[in-house]
Amino acid sequence: MSSGVEVLTARDVPLGGPRSMKVRRTLPQRARTLIGAWCFVDHYGPDDVGVSGGMDVAPHPHTGLQTVSWLFSGEIEHRDSLGSHAMVRPGELNLMTGGYGISHTEVSTPTTTVLHGVQLWVALPDADRRTGRDFQHYAPAPVALDGAQVRVFLGELAGSVSPVRTFTPLLGAELVLEPRAHITLAVDPAFEHGLLVDAGTVHLDGSPLARTELGYAAPGRDTLSLTNGTDAPARAVLLGGPPFGEEIVMWWNFIARSTEEIVQARRDWTEGRRFGVVEGYDGDPLPAPELPNVPLKPRGNRR
Numbered sequence: 001m002s003s004g005v006e007v008l009t010a011r012d013v014p015l016g017g018p019r020s021m022k023v024r025r026t027l028p029q030r031a032r033t034l035i036g037a038w039c040f041v042d043h044y045g046p047d048d049v050g051v052s053g054g055m056d057v058a059p060h061p062h063t064g065l066q067t068v069s070w071l072f073s074g075e076i077e078h079r080d081s082l083g084s085h086a087m088v089r090p091g092e093l094n095l096m097t098g099g100y101g102i103s104h105t106e107v108s109t110p111t112t113t114v115l116h117g118v119q120l121w122v123a124l125p126d127a128d129r130r131t132g133r134d135f136q137h138y139a140p141a142p143v144a145l146d147g148a149q150v151r152v153f154l155g156e157l158a159g160s161v162s163p164v165r166t167f168t169p170l171l172g173a174e175l176v177l178e179p180r181a182h183i184t185l186a187v188d189p190a191f192e193h194g195l196l197v198d199a200g201t202v203h204l205d206g207s208p209l210a211r212t213e214l215g216y217a218a219p220g221r222d223t224l225s226l227t228n229g230t231d232a233p234a235r236a237v238l239l240g241g242p243p244f245g246e247e248i249v250m251w252w253n254f255i256a257r258s259t260e261e262i263v264q265a266r267r268d269w270t271e272g273r274r275f276g277v278v279e280g281y282d283g284d285p286l287p288a289p290e291l292p293n294v295p296l297k298p299r300g301n302r303r
């Protein structure tokens with residue numbers, strides 16, 4: 001079992017807000033919960049902000065995870081309860097560590113005309129999920145390969161190493177492939193990988209992936225082969241990490257290990273504890289949805 005790449009397709013999810021921008025979600029889904037510690041992959045745009053209204057996500061909480069914002073175009077203003085105030089710009093990583101509890105807002109700026117990017121979550125391992133809030137910014141220098149340009153925002157690829165700290169080994173990189181280009185990337189065989197295609201059709205180890213699809217490659221490979229099957233540049237985001245050996249309970253913006261922990265997190269948000277306050281946002285915090293009447297199911301990946 002060497003060449004098999006599993007193709008995960010996206011479903012449309014409304015992001016919320018008055019006019020409700022749509023995002024395409026490829027993780028989690030029934031067939032797969034995690035790729036390494038990556039547990040959430042939302043892909044959006046190119047979105048004409050004049051039509052969709054752009055992004056305006058009111059204060060909302062997170063626990064047990066890190067958020068990664070990565071843009072291809074546009075600009076998002078980030079504020080959080082750590083006191084961070086940052087602009088998310090194309091080619092620049094913004095990694096927020098929620099730890100035990102953080103809240104934040106994300107608003108596309110008035111000068112943004114086209115919004116296009118990904119929003120990703122990383123599950124924190126049990127030993128670190130009560131860590132403190134943190135916010136890191138990093139703008140990787142692009143690396144030129146024969147036929148491609150790579151920006152490594154987390155981990156290591158093609159000789160480029162990100163200095164950004166993570167709690168489990170991770171890979172996160174943007175790849176732009178020239179028309180009809182073919183590249184071979186050396187990767188860690190202990191890692192599983194996911195390739196999200198943003199533009200063009202990219203063949204991962206021979207399997208074609210259309211725009212918006214996420215190709216999954218199991219551990220055991222020491223190289224990945226990528227081919228741009230089109231006459232235009234192609235773009236993709238490569239994610240990786242060793243299989244996350246824990247089951248998680250995901251609900252709304254929380255990652256926990258049990259229904260009881262989720263119930264407590266919801267109560268803490270509703271009653272104004274634990275997650276801090278975001279300064280400088282004009283609007284009310286997001287209310288938590290109602291919990292289902294049945295216990296939430298812990299989810300992991302079959303190993």
Ligand code: MN
Binds near residue numbers: 060062067104253
């Ligand atoms: Mn968020």
